[in-house]
Amino acid sequence: MYPLLKRAPELSKEKWIGVLKLSRLWDMPEVAGIAIEKLSTFGLKPVEKITLGKKHGVPKWLKDGYTALVDDLSKASLSEMTGLGWETSFRILWARDEIARSQTTPNSGGYWIDSQDVLCGYCWGRSKRRVVVSADGFYCSSCDVYVSESNYGIQIPSFTSLSSTTPQITADARAKVVEDKVAEVFHEELSDAERRNS
Known part of the structure; x- marks a missing residue:
């Protein structure tokens, strides 16, 4: 038709x-x-x-x-x-x-964090001070502790600082x-x- x-x-x-x-x-x-x-x-x-x-x-x-x-x-x-x-x-x-x-x-892969965004958990939790801990044992010079050995841990204030280590495909x-x-x-x-x- x-x-x-x-x-x-x-x-x-x-x-x-x-x-x-x-x-x-x-x-x-x-x-x-x-x-x-x-x-x-x-x-x-x-x-x-x-x-x-x-x-x-x-x-x-x-x-x-x-x-x-x-x-x-x-x-x-x-x-x-x-x-x-x-x-x-x-x-x-x-x-x-x-x-x-x-x-x-x-x-899901792993994540890496910029070392400038790893803060002392004690200093951050107590006074919101941004004290960057050293990568060498996560030492905090402000409160004089190794946060990896203390109960305070580390603080990452912004999740935007996390980056995936998983290779992204096009x-x-x-x-x-x-x-x-x-x-x-x-x-x-x-x-x-x-x-x-x-």
Whole structure:
């Protein structure tokens, strides 16, 4: 029908979903392609991409939706995740967990502190005086104690002075890790959507 009209009609998102459904049902790949193109302009949410991608065999939407949620679960509400079903939701969470535990992404790691931010716990707690302790045994020259041996400990007044020792990966490297994990965990669904789209 589309070639007779010479241009695609202006339809709502719901109507384009109907066009996609019928074009898949009646094996009209050109019309399906136009429906996919038009629906892509509506800014589909990740859960919508997954749902429609599964239902109508759209591999790009399926991959984009899974990648978005594996990378950042805050892009879906609890009710949206529930709508995906427990198995799909579990696989998304499992993929996220695997990435978090892998060596290629930042983890809890250690922290280092600038020596100018390590203060005597006694002096800081008693009078809020910023007495920097020496790195050599954490000695405080003001109260003449080794804070590492006393009950006072050290004080770090600002958490902004903490810096992670864990190597940070680039956004491109993280995107590649997420993409690879999605391809691994959702291989069957992506292959099925690819087959249906051909």
